[in-house]
Amino acid sequence: MRKALRLLPLPALVALSLSAHAADERPEDWRLCPVVDAIPAFPDAQNPTGITSTRVDQPTDIYGDTLGGTEEKPVFEGNVSLRRGDQFLGTDKLTYESETGTYVATGSVRYQDSGMRLVAETAEGNQNSDTHQLNDVSYQLVSRRGNGGADHITMHGPLGSLYGATYSTCPPGERSWELRARRIDVDTEEGMGVARGAVLRVGKVPVLYVPWFPFPVDDRRRTGLLYPAVGSSSRNGFDYRQPIYLNLAPNYDATLTPRLMTERGVQLGTQFRYLVEGGAGTLEFDYLPSDRLASRERDEETAEFIEKGYPLENRRDDDRGQFSFRGHQRLSGSWIARGNLNWISDPRYLEDFSNNIDGLAPYALTSNVGVYGQGRYWSAGLMADHYQLADYTLSDLVLPHDRLPRAFASWEQPFAEWLTLGMDAEAVRFHHPDKPGGSRFDARPFVSMPLQGASWFMTPKLAWRHTSYRLDEPLAAAAGSDSPRRSLPIASLDAGLFFERDADIRGEDYLQTLEPRLFYLRVPYRDQSGLPLFDTRPMTFSWGQLFRDNRYTGADRQTDANQLTLAVSTRLLRQSDGREKLSASLGQIRYFDDSRVTAPGEEPVERGKSAWVGDISYAVNDRWSLGGSYQWDPKFRRKDLASLRTRYLVGDTGVVNFSYRYRRDLLEQVDLNFLYPLNPSWSLVGRYYYSLDDRQLLEGIAGVQWDSCCMAVRLVGRRHVHNREGDLGTSLQFEIELKGLGSAGPDTESRLRRAILGYYREDLYLVPPSEVAPDPDGDAHSPDPTP
Incomplete structure (x- = not known):
C-alpha cells in the first residue's frame, strides 16, 4: 500500500549535532579500527537512491504484512517499512491518524539513509504540526565514523533537542573517549546548535566540562571558538593560544588568536581572508606589547652587542609585531597581479617567534608586488621588491638593492621546424638607503636550431647580450662613467644521444638507458671590472651548472668561456611496474682557456678540468634505498x-x-x-x-x-x-x-x-615541507648574503 507520509527528519538532527566538528583537513587513520558496525545494516532496507536535497519531492511507499483499523486510522503491522529515496524506516507496528496527522511506531524502530543508521524503542509525532519524538535511540554514522545514542529526541520543525546524548568514533565496546551532553538544542534552519552540560571523557575520566557552548551543524561558516593550542618551552613558558573565528561575510572572514605566554606576555594575532572574483588574499598581523623577553634580557643583550660589535639599533623592541599580506588578482586572461608584503618590528623577531632550525632565521625578509603576464610564446612583468634586515648580527649594508621598479619580458617562438627566435630583456632601477644605486638595461636576443630525432638531439644557439647602466655617484666615479655598457656574443651547442636496451638481472626484466650529452659554450672576454654588482653573484657549482651559459646570477657579469661539458646518465627501470632501480650521472667541464671575468673575492677559473660532478641513487629493494652525490676536484x-x-x-x-x-x-x-x-x-x-x-x-x-x-x-x-x-x-x-x-x-x-621525511608515508614522494611557512606567490625570504 502506498500512502503520502513524510519520513522523520530526526536522524539527520542526530548526525549534525554530535559530529559537527568531525571533519578534518587530513584523512584520519582508521587502520586499527575493527570492521564492526555499532548498528548492523538492516537486511530489509533498500539500497540508497537519489540525493538528500530531492527527498521532499519523492513519494513515500508504506508496506506491511497486514493492514487494519479504519480509513481514518489505518494500522500497519508485521514488517512495516516506509521507503523514500535513500531513506528507510522499519517497525513492527505503525498507527496513523489521517485526520489529525498523528502517528505512533512501536517495536524495533529502525531508520537508515546514506548518512546514518539508528534504532529506537518507539517513535511518535504529528505530521501536520511537524512534531516528532524518538525514545531510547542508538545511532551510527555511515558517511563517516561516529556512533552514540540519546535518551530521547524531540523536534518541532527546524528546532530539535537531544537529551542524554553521546558521541564517539570508538567502537561501542572500546570507548577510549566519548562526548556526553545533558541536552543539545539544534536549529537546522539557522545551522546552529547549543550544547548544555557537555562532558568529554577519556576512558572513564572526565577531562573537560563545558556548561554551555554553541557550534555549527552544517558547512556554513559560523563565528565561534576554534580548537586551542597548548604548549610549553623554556623561552615562552606556558603557551596557550585560543583562536576565535569571525564569519564577517560570505566572501571574507577573520580569525583572532589571543596567545598567553607566561614568560613573555599576551600577544594578539589576527588573520583576515578575502575571496573575490578572480582573486584572493590573506592578511596577518601579530602584536605583542611589552615583551618581557626584551626587558628581561636587555642588559645582557646590550653587553653582548657592544662586545661583538653588533649594531645597537638591532636590539629587540619592547613592543613587537609582524605584518604580512599575500594575495593575487586576475586582471585578464593573460595578466595577473600578485603581492607578497612582509614587515617585522625588529631584526630579532623571526628568531624569537619561529621554530625554524635550518639556518635559524633568514637574514632578510623580502616584499614584492607586481603585475605579470604570460602567453603562448611570451611572458612579461612589472614589479618592485624591498628587503628588510632579519639578522641582528648584520647591518643594513648587507641587504641587496631594492628593485624599484623592475620590468622584464621574454619571447621565444618557433618559425619553422628547425628555427626558433627569442629575446630576454630587463630594465631595473636599483635603490638602497645606505649605498649608491643606478639603473640597468639588459637585452639578449637569440636564435636557435632545435634539431632532433628518435634517439638524438642537437641545438646550436647564438645570442647577443647587451647591458647598459645609468649610475649614481659615487658609482659613476668608480666606473669612470655614469653610463658604462657591455656587449658580446654567446654561442653554444647542446647535443645528446638516447640508447636503451632490455636487461635481465636475477630473473627480473629491466629497461636500461644510456644518455651521453655534450654542451659547448663559447663567449669572448669583455672587461667588466668597472661594472657595478647590484644583484649578481657566482652560482654554487652543481650538475645544473654544467649546461648553463653563465655561472653568475643576474646580469652584472657574463662569464667568458671556451669550454666543453661531457656528461653521461644511465637509468635502470623495472619493466613490471616502471620503478627506478638505479639512476647515475657523471659530468665534468673542460676549460680550454682561462676565464678572466670574476666577481670581487672570486678566484678566476683556470684552464683545465672542473670538479667531477656525480650523483647516484640505488633501490636495494622495495624498502631500502641508497643515494649519494660527490664533487671531486682533480x-x-x-x-x-x-x-x-x-x-x-x-x-x-x-x-x-x-x-x-x-x-x-x-x-x-x-x-x-x-x-x-x-x-x-x-x-x-x-x-x-x-x-x-x-x-x-x-x-x-x-x-x-x-x-x-x-x-x-x-x-x-x-x-x-x-x-x-x-x-x-x-x-x-x-x-x-x-x-x-x-x-x-x-x-x-x-x-x-x-x-x-616519511612521517606520513605518502610524503616520501613529495618535496619535504619547508621549515618556513610557504608562500604561494614566491619565496618570502631571501637567501643568505654573500660573505
Missing part, C-alpha cells in the same frame, strides 16, 4: 662536496632516514631521524641533527606515540638551536588527538612531519 685532489642518504621503510608506517652532508669550507652535518613502530599501537620518533664542523647539536627530538582506533597520544621532547649564538632551547609537547573530533595540545604532527 686539480687540487680534494672533494668539494659529498652527501650520502639512505632510507629504510619499517613495516607499513615506519621509516628510518640517515644523511651526511659536506661542502668544503661551509658545512659538515649528519642527520638521523626515524619513526619506528614497536607494535601496531606504540611507536618511537626521534631526530639527531648535528653539525660536525661546529660540534653543535642543531635539533634533537625524542618522543613516543600511542595510536588506537579512535585516539592518538604524542609526547615529544625537543632541543634545538634558537639563536645565532648557538644557544639551545628545550620544549616538551604533549598532544591528545581524538579522531573525528579534534586534538588538544601543540601541533606536534607538523613538527614531526618536517623533521622526519
Whole structure:
C-alpha cells in the first residue's frame, strides 16, 4: 500500500549535532579500527537512491504484512517499512491518524539513509504540526565514523533537542573517549546548535566540562571558538593560544588568536581572508606589547652587542609585531597581479617567534608586488621588491638593492621546424638607503636550431647580450662613467644521444638507458671590472651548472668561456611496474682557456678540468634505498662536496632516514631521524641533527606515540638551536588527538612531519615541507648574503 507520509527528519538532527566538528583537513587513520558496525545494516532496507536535497519531492511507499483499523486510522503491522529515496524506516507496528496527522511506531524502530543508521524503542509525532519524538535511540554514522545514542529526541520543525546524548568514533565496546551532553538544542534552519552540560571523557575520566557552548551543524561558516593550542618551552613558558573565528561575510572572514605566554606576555594575532572574483588574499598581523623577553634580557643583550660589535639599533623592541599580506588578482586572461608584503618590528623577531632550525632565521625578509603576464610564446612583468634586515648580527649594508621598479619580458617562438627566435630583456632601477644605486638595461636576443630525432638531439644557439647602466655617484666615479655598457656574443651547442636496451638481472626484466650529452659554450672576454654588482653573484657549482651559459646570477657579469661539458646518465627501470632501480650521472667541464671575468673575492677559473660532478641513487629493494652525490676536484685532489642518504621503510608506517652532508669550507652535518613502530599501537620518533664542523647539536627530538582506533597520544621532547649564538632551547609537547573530533595540545604532527621525511608515508614522494611557512606567490625570504 502506498500512502503520502513524510519520513522523520530526526536522524539527520542526530548526525549534525554530535559530529559537527568531525571533519578534518587530513584523512584520519582508521587502520586499527575493527570492521564492526555499532548498528548492523538492516537486511530489509533498500539500497540508497537519489540525493538528500530531492527527498521532499519523492513519494513515500508504506508496506506491511497486514493492514487494519479504519480509513481514518489505518494500522500497519508485521514488517512495516516506509521507503523514500535513500531513506528507510522499519517497525513492527505503525498507527496513523489521517485526520489529525498523528502517528505512533512501536517495536524495533529502525531508520537508515546514506548518512546514518539508528534504532529506537518507539517513535511518535504529528505530521501536520511537524512534531516528532524518538525514545531510547542508538545511532551510527555511515558517511563517516561516529556512533552514540540519546535518551530521547524531540523536534518541532527546524528546532530539535537531544537529551542524554553521546558521541564517539570508538567502537561501542572500546570507548577510549566519548562526548556526553545533558541536552543539545539544534536549529537546522539557522545551522546552529547549543550544547548544555557537555562532558568529554577519556576512558572513564572526565577531562573537560563545558556548561554551555554553541557550534555549527552544517558547512556554513559560523563565528565561534576554534580548537586551542597548548604548549610549553623554556623561552615562552606556558603557551596557550585560543583562536576565535569571525564569519564577517560570505566572501571574507577573520580569525583572532589571543596567545598567553607566561614568560613573555599576551600577544594578539589576527588573520583576515578575502575571496573575490578572480582573486584572493590573506592578511596577518601579530602584536605583542611589552615583551618581557626584551626587558628581561636587555642588559645582557646590550653587553653582548657592544662586545661583538653588533649594531645597537638591532636590539629587540619592547613592543613587537609582524605584518604580512599575500594575495593575487586576475586582471585578464593573460595578466595577473600578485603581492607578497612582509614587515617585522625588529631584526630579532623571526628568531624569537619561529621554530625554524635550518639556518635559524633568514637574514632578510623580502616584499614584492607586481603585475605579470604570460602567453603562448611570451611572458612579461612589472614589479618592485624591498628587503628588510632579519639578522641582528648584520647591518643594513648587507641587504641587496631594492628593485624599484623592475620590468622584464621574454619571447621565444618557433618559425619553422628547425628555427626558433627569442629575446630576454630587463630594465631595473636599483635603490638602497645606505649605498649608491643606478639603473640597468639588459637585452639578449637569440636564435636557435632545435634539431632532433628518435634517439638524438642537437641545438646550436647564438645570442647577443647587451647591458647598459645609468649610475649614481659615487658609482659613476668608480666606473669612470655614469653610463658604462657591455656587449658580446654567446654561442653554444647542446647535443645528446638516447640508447636503451632490455636487461635481465636475477630473473627480473629491466629497461636500461644510456644518455651521453655534450654542451659547448663559447663567449669572448669583455672587461667588466668597472661594472657595478647590484644583484649578481657566482652560482654554487652543481650538475645544473654544467649546461648553463653563465655561472653568475643576474646580469652584472657574463662569464667568458671556451669550454666543453661531457656528461653521461644511465637509468635502470623495472619493466613490471616502471620503478627506478638505479639512476647515475657523471659530468665534468673542460676549460680550454682561462676565464678572466670574476666577481670581487672570486678566484678566476683556470684552464683545465672542473670538479667531477656525480650523483647516484640505488633501490636495494622495495624498502631500502641508497643515494649519494660527490664533487671531486682533480686539480687540487680534494672533494668539494659529498652527501650520502639512505632510507629504510619499517613495516607499513615506519621509516628510518640517515644523511651526511659536506661542502668544503661551509658545512659538515649528519642527520638521523626515524619513526619506528614497536607494535601496531606504540611507536618511537626521534631526530639527531648535528653539525660536525661546529660540534653543535642543531635539533634533537625524542618522543613516543600511542595510536588506537579512535585516539592518538604524542609526547615529544625537543632541543634545538634558537639563536645565532648557538644557544639551545628545550620544549616538551604533549598532544591528545581524538579522531573525528579534534586534538588538544601543540601541533606536534607538523613538527614531526618536517623533521622526519616519511612521517606520513605518502610524503616520501613529495618535496619535504619547508621549515618556513610557504608562500604561494614566491619565496618570502631571501637567501643568505654573500660573505
